[in-house]
Structures are given as C-alpha cells and as structure tokens.
Amino acid sequence: MGLYIRLAWRNLLRNKKRSSVTALGITLGIGFCITTLAIMDGLSHDLITGTTQGQVGHIQVHEQDYLAKRQLQQTIENNSQVVAELRELSSVKAAAARLYSFGYLSKGNKSIGVSLLGVEPEHERQVTSLAEQIIDGSFLSQPTPWPKGQALSEEQLALDEQLTEQAIANAFAELDGLDTTSSELQSHTNELIDTLAPLPFSLPNVILGVKLAKNLQANVGDEITLLFETAQGAQQSLDLQVAGISRQGTDLIDRTRMIFHIQDLQKLLQLPNQSHEIAISTIDLNKVDLAQQVISDVLAASYPKLSVQTWSQLRPDILALIQSNQALMGTLVFIIFLIAGVGVMNAMLVSVMERRKELSLLKALGLKGPNVVWLVTIETLVLTFVASIAGLVMGVVLGSYLQKYGWDISQFGEFSLAGVGMTSALKAKLTLNNLFIPVIVMFVIALLAALYPAFSAARLLPAQGMRAS
Amino acid sequence: MIKLNQINKIFSDKHQSFHCLKDLNLEVKQGEFTVIAGPSGSGKSTLLNIIGLLDKPSSGSYEFDGQNVAKLNNNQLADIRREKIGFVFQAYNLMPVLTALENTEMIMEFCNVDKKVRRQRAMETLEAVGLGEFKNRFPAQLSGGQQQRVAVARAIAAQPLLVVADEPTANLDSHSTESLLDLMQSLNQELGVTFLFSSHDPRVIDRAHRVVHLQDGQIVKDVCTNNNDQQVAV
Numbered sequence: 001m002g003l004y005i006r007l008a009w010r011n012l013l014r015n016k017k018r019s020s021v022t023a024l025g026i027t028l029g030i031g032f033c034i035t036t037l038a039i040m041d042g043l044s045h046d047l048i049t050g051t052t053q054g055q056v057g058h059i060q061v062h063e064q065d066y067l068a069k070r071q072l073q074q075t076i077e078n079n080s081q082v083v084a085e086l087r088e089l090s091s092v093k094a095a096a097a098r099l100y101s102f103g104y105l106s107k108g109n110k111s112i113g114v115s116l117l118g119v120e121p122e123h124e125r126q127v128t129s130l131a132e133q134i135i136d137g138s139f140l141s142q143p144t145p146w147p148k149g150q151a152l153s154e155e156q157l158a159l160d161e162q163l164t165e166q167a168i169a170n171a172f173a174e175l176d177g178l179d180t181t182s183s184e185l186q187s188h189t190n191e192l193i194d195t196l197a198p199l200p201f202s203l204p205n206v207i208l209g210v211k212l213a214k215n216l217q218a219n220v221g222d223e224i225t226l227l228f229e230t231a232q233g234a235q236q237s238l239d240l241q242v243a244g245i246s247r248q249g250t251d252l253i254d255r256t257r258m259i260f261h262i263q264d265l266q267k268l269l270q271l272p273n274q275s276h277e278i279a280i281s282t283i284d285l286n287k288v289d290l291a292q293q294v295i296s297d298v299l300a301a302s303y304p305k306l307s308v309q310t311w312s313q314l315r316p317d318i319l320a321l322i323q324s325n326q327a328l329m330g331t332l333v334f335i336i337f338l339i340a341g342v343g344v345m346n347a348m349l350v351s352v353m354e355r356r357k358e359l360s361l362l363k364a365l366g367l368k369g370p371n372v373v374w375l376v377t378i379e380t381l382v383l384t385f386v387a388s389i390a391g392l393v394m395g396v397v398l399g400s401y402l403q404k405y406g407w408d409i410s411q412f413g414e415f416s417l418a419g420v421g422m423t424s425a426l427k428a429k430l431t432l433n434n435l436f437i438p439v440i441v442m443f444v445i446a447l448l449a450a451l452y453p454a455f456s457a458a459r460l461l462p463a464q465g466m467r468a469s
Numbered sequence: 470m471i472k473l474n475q476i477n478k479i480f481s482d483k484h485q486s487f488h489c490l491k492d493l494n495l496e497v498k499q500g501e502f503t504v505i506a507g508p509s510g511s512g513k514s515t516l517l518n519i520i521g522l523l524d525k526p527s528s529g530s531y532e533f534d535g536q537n538v539a540k541l542n543n544n545q546l547a548d549i550r551r552e553k554i555g556f557v558f559q560a561y562n563l564m565p566v567l568t569a570l571e572n573t574e575m576i577m578e579f580c581n582v583d584k585k586v587r588r589q590r591a592m593e594t595l596e597a598v599g600l601g602e603f604k605n606r607f608p609a610q611l612s613g614g615q616q617q618r619v620a621v622a623r624a625i626a627a628q629p630l631l632v633v634a635d636e637p638t639a640n641l642d643s644h645s646t647e648s649l650l651d652l653m654q655s656l657n658q659e660l661g662v663t664f665l666f667s668s669h670d671p672r673v674i675d676r677a678h679r680v681v682h683l684q685d686g687q688i689v690k691d692v693c694t695n696n697n698d699q700q701v702a703v
C-alpha cells in the first residue's frame with residue numbers, strides 16, 4: 001500500500017503541469033459546485049421563508065371547501081375557541097386568524113376595487129412579517145370601539161314587517177306614478193339598522209398597500225370610504241381612516257390590499273367570531289408534516305368541517321419553483337463534473353500511455369492485472385484527494401462570503417418570485433451536505449474516469465515493453 | 470531446474486507468421502552461469518521471455534522448478550515470476566520515480582516482506598553491488614552501468630532461484646561490462662543463484678560456464694567450458 005501511494009504521488013509530481021491542470025479542473029469543479037449548491041439552498045431558504053413569513057405561515061386551517069370556492073360564508077365558526085385550542089398545542093408557536101372579503105374604496109372622485117384582509121395584529125406579528133412591511137404610519141393594534149348590535153325586540157320585528165309591507169306598497173304606487181316619498185319610512189328603517197349594526201364610535205383604522213395608497217392619493221391620517229357587502233348581502237358603506245401604508249413587494253398585493261383589525265372586519269361583514277383562515281407558525285419548519293398531523297387529529301374531533309394544509313400544499317407553485325431550481329442547478333453541477341471527469345480520464349490515459357514501458361516492467365516483475373488497476377486508480381485518487389481539499393477551501397471561502405454578505409441582485413430590479421417578495425441580497429447557505437456531496441460525487445466520477453486507463457494499463461503484456469527496440 | 474521440450478514459438482498476425490523458435494530442447498541446472506549466444510534476431514530474447522515466464526510458447530512443454538508451467542494462467546505465472554525469478558533487462562529496468570534503494574526493495578515490498586527485513590536486505594545487496602553510497606539516487610542520476618547494477622541488486626535481493634538477464638551489457642562500455650560480469654559471477658558463486666543471460670558480445674560470452682549457441686531459432690551448439698579465463702577463446 002505504501003509503495004503504491006509513493007509511486008502514485010511521485011508519478012503525479014513527475015508531470016507537474018499536467019497534474020496541476022487536471023487538479024485545477026477538479027478544484028474549480030468542486031469549489032464552484034459547493035458555491036452553486038450554497039446559493040441554491042440560500043434561494044430555496046429565502047423562497048420558503050418568504051412564503052411562510054410573507055403571508056402563508058407554516059400551516060393553515062380553513063373551512064374544508066373554502067380554498068376551492070373562497071366564498072364569504074365559508075368561515076371557521078367559533079373562531080376564538082379554535083384558535084385558543086391551536087395555541088395550546090406544543091408544536092404550535094403562534095396562530096393568527098384572518099378574514100377576507102372584497103370592496104370598493106373611494107377618496108374624493110377616485111374609486112378602486114380592493115381586497116379586504118382582517119388580521120389579529122399581535123398574533124399576526126408572530127406568524128408573518130406583515131407588521132414589518134409598514135413603510136409609513138403604524139401597524140394596527142386595538143380594535144375600534146364599536147357598540148354591540150342587538151337582536152330586534154318583538155315590537156321592532158313587527159315594525160320591520162310593517163315597514164317592509166309599506167315599502168312594497170310604495171314601490172307599486174311608484175309604478176302607478178304616485179309620489180310616495182316617505183321620510184318617516186326612511187328614519188324608522190335607519191333606527192332598525194342602527195339597532196342591528198350600529199356605527200363605530202370612531203373611524204376604524206386600516207392599512208393600505210403602497211400602490212393602492214398612491215393611486216388613491218391617500219396618506220396616513222386621510223379619511224376614505226369603503227363600499228362593501230355584508231355576509232347577508234346588504235350593501236353598506238363606511239368611513240375609515242388610513243393608519244399606515246405597507247409594501248409587500250408583489251405588485252398585485254401592493255395595488256389592492258387593505259388590512260383591518262379582524263374584529264372590525266367581523267363587525268363590518270357581520271361575521272361575529274368567524275374567520276376564513278388560521279395561519280400557524282410551528283416550532284420546527286422541518287417537522288411541519290408532523291405538526292400538520294397533530295393539528296388535524298386535534299381538530300378532527302370537535303371541528304370535522306375544518307381542513308389543515310401545509311405551506312407546500314398551499315403553494316405548490318413555490319415548491320415546484322424550488323424543485324425546478326434544484327433540477328437546473330443539479331444539471332449544471334452534473335455538466336461541470338462531467339467535464340472534470342473527462343479531464344481526469346484524459347490525463348490518466350496520457351499518463352498510462354507514456355508509462356507503458358514502466359507498467360510492463362512492473363508486470364514482468366510479478367505485478368498482476370488488479371495490482372496495476374489499483375496503481376492507476378490510487379494515482380487518480382491521490383490527485384482527486386489533493387484537488388478536493390483545495391476545492392473545499394475554495395467552496396468554503398466563496399460560500400461563506402456569500403453567506404455573510406450575500407450576492408447583490410438589486411441591480412436587476414425589485415425581485416418577486418411567484419408572488420414572494422425577495423430580499424435584494426441573495427444569501428448563500430453553506431451546509432455539510434453542500435460541502436461533502438460535491439466531494440463524494442467527484443470521487444465517484446474520478447474513479448469511473450480512472451477505470452478505462454487503469455484497465456488498459458492492466459492489459460499491457462509483461463514482455464511487450466522489454467524488447468530493446 | 471529448467472526443462473524445455475520441443476518448444477516452438479510462432480509470431481503471427483493477419484498478414485504473416487514468423488517461426489521464431491523451432492523444436493527447441495534445453496535443460497538448465499541449478500547454479501549454472503549460462504549464456505545464450507547468437508546473432509541479433511536469432512531468438513535469444515524470445516527464448517529468455519519464455520524461460521522467464523513472460524511469454525508462452527506456441528507449442529512444447531516447459532517444466533520450471535519441477536512444475537509444468539505450460540498450463541498456468543497469467544496470474545499464476547506472475548506469482549512465480551515475483552517469487553522465484555529475477556530479471557535484468559537491456560533497458561527500462563528501473564522505476565524512474567524510485568531511488569536505487571527503493572528499486573532494490575520493490576519486489577520484496579510486492580511480496581509483503583517485513584519492512585525491516587527488506588530494508589536491511591536491500592541495503593546489503595546494494596552494498597554488495599558497490600552502490601551503497603548511491604542508495605538515495607534516482608536512476609536518472611546514475612550511469613548506465615550503475616543502473617544495471619541496481620537492476621542486478623533488485624533481481625537478487627528477493628532471493629530468486631533464477632536470474633534472467635537479456636543482453637544486460639548491451640548498452641555498457643567495456644569497463645562497466647567487465648565489472649557487471651564480475652558482479653554476476655561472484656553472486657553466482659557465493660549465493661548459488663542460477664544465471665541465464667543472453668549476449669552477442671564475444672567478451673561476455675567468454676565469461677560464461679556454458680554457452681548455448683542459437684541460430685535462426687535453433688540451438689546449433691551447446692558448450693560447457695568451466696573456464697573463467699578470458700584469454701582463452703572458445
């Protein structure tokens with residue numbers, strides 16, 4: 001063994017130029033692969049955290065048909081109990097309920113369609129970075145003080161019936177061309193509505209997406225008016241106040257998003273103690289499937305109509321993006337290794353050809369075919385070993401630089417991949433796998449590349465090289 | 470120790486074939502110091518290759534050290550070569566990347582001889598061939614004669630039964646030729662190692678105890694002299 005390594009090492013040193021060119025190929029291959037893998041992992045990591053912290057969370061709970069139809073009525077009932085139960089679980093770090101709807105927002109003579117999002121500000125902070133996206137004003141805190149609506153009394157119900165009949169009669173009368181304007185009917189009706197769904201004591205605070213605010217020319221502190229529909233289908237309008245402006249990074253969201261305190265939106269839509277979605281942050285994202293199982297099991301008993309999904313089930317596009325990204329990088333790495341492998345094979349072939357006489361001598365002196373295969377293979381392994389160490393150093397240096405300082409991609413513009421706003425510096429992520437997989441793969445490839453030269457060396461006849469001519 | 474019976478060697482390729490050794494019979498005993506003499510192209514190397522188990526005869530039987538070696542496969546032949554035969558070739562004898570000492574040690578290392586034992590034996594052998602002080606030189610740093618001495622040292626250090634030397638002095642000047650032959654002869658006498666070598670140089674042939682004359686692949690004369698005196702011509 002010692003002799004083989006000595007022979008291998010000295011043979012490599014014998015043609016320093018060829019050996020170092022081949023080694024350089026291996027070194028660059030490994031160094032580049034480590035860096036590439038680290039960037040890839042960094043990108044995947046950014047995408048996943050961008051997705052989970054941006055909006056999705058690790059896990060979400062919905063009414064079972066909500067994701068397919070997204071109708072206002074498909075809510076999680078008993079929201080506060082469900083959320084409280086979820087927060088009890090040891091695998092759950094935080095849980096935040098949300099309510100969604102649509103409306104029409106106007107200020108002055110401008111009107112824009114908006115999507116409404118109701119959140120629990122303190123819990124949302126622990127699940128996503130929504131609160132950190134505020135670029136002007138402040139995030140929401142307390143719900144707006146709002147008088148409780150009351151159920152109608154017997155007399156009021158009778159009055160309601162009477163008013164309805166009168167309204168129908170008036171409508172027919174109007175058709176007949178009679179003047180039926182009745183201020184009394186209007187004021188009675190308003191009284192009833194006030195009892196059922198009274199106005200808040202102050203203007204509810206909302207957050208506007210940055211592009212929405214710009215298009216409306218709305219600033220923090222401005223009053224705006226929202227036209228919306230309650231869960232019962234009644235059209236209503238309400239004045240609101242802009243408390244903050246947020247930038248999420250995705251054009252569509254920044255153009256249409258409007259955020260409420262969930263309790264305010266529940267009042268508006270008349271969906272008390274209901275939500276459309278509960279976003280959950282778990283203790284360990286790597287064990288999200290386990291947490292999903294636990295949550296499903298817990299909810300299944302008391303709330304059979306709820307379903308539980310992980311981030312990757314909710315955003316299969318992100319998962320697909322990560323996977324195609326990995327496939328692309330994998331192909332790149334494979335090509336690099338193939339080139340390095342061809343380099344190794346070529347170098348070893350030339351080296352074997354040059355040393356035909358010596359190898360024949362060794363066979364004449366009693367080395368067998370397998371010994372010669374081993375001799376050439378060890379030479380390749382020694383070369384790969386030395387070059388791998390250099391490649392590891394290169395990969396670690398480059399990778400940790402990119403891990404610390406990132407790769408500034410802001411020069412290419414604001415980045416948003418599949419609706420996930422990316423930070424402008426792409427940070428690499430060095431892991432043990434990133435370091436050792438390229439080295440191991442390189443060794444396998446070098447071994448394969450050594451096979452042909454080694455076997456052609458082993459086939460040399462012992463007598464062939466001995467002829468004087 | 471060596472018994473060749475009706476050995477034929479025919480080299481053939483697609484276009485032609487060449488009958489190199491013809492019905493050759495030869496017996497060599499333990500301890501001989503024998504030269505295969507003959508003009509260039511007479512088949513000396515071919516015969517030594519067969520005797521040294523580097524090549525196989527086309528037909529005929531060969532018994533080496535009491536064993537019929539005609540039927541052995543390449544790996545078995547390699548084992549016998551490594552364990553029992555030492556080689557000195559005309560050129561390309563040494564591994565260029567190993568020192569004189571390492572070259573001398575090499576075969577013992579392949580035979581897994583204990584490191585201390587082989588190191589000592591290699592050193593003694595190297596000193597015996599007069600190259601003790603050159604042990605750390607690489608072949609390129611030695612003269613042609615010195616290289617052949619290292620080759621002889623390597624051949625005998627592993628204590629073989631037989632040393633086969635194919636024109637070992639062909640590339641040497643007369644002085645180096647003399648001292649190499651002195652060395653081989655003394656090793657033959659002191660250690661009893663059988664030496665079988667080839668040459669077409671009369672000065673070398675004169676030193677042998679037995680001269681086998683080869684011509685066109687046939688033995689034309691086989692003379693025992695037992696005479697070390699160079700002055701007497703055969």
Ligand SMILES: Nc1ncnc2c1ncn2[C@@H]1O[C@H](COP(=O)(O)OP(=O)(O)O)[C@@H](O)[C@H]1O
Nearest residue numbers: 480481487489508509510511512513514515516
């Ligand atoms: N591998 C071979 N293929 C074909 N012919 C060969 C081969 N080896 C030797 N010969 C021929 O056999 C003859 C004897 O060669 P060789 O044994 O080398 O002679 P010597 O060593 O006496 O000079 C030569 O004519 C040579 O051309």
Ligand SMILES: [Mg+2]
Nearest residue numbers: 468513514636
């Ligand atoms: Mg010859």
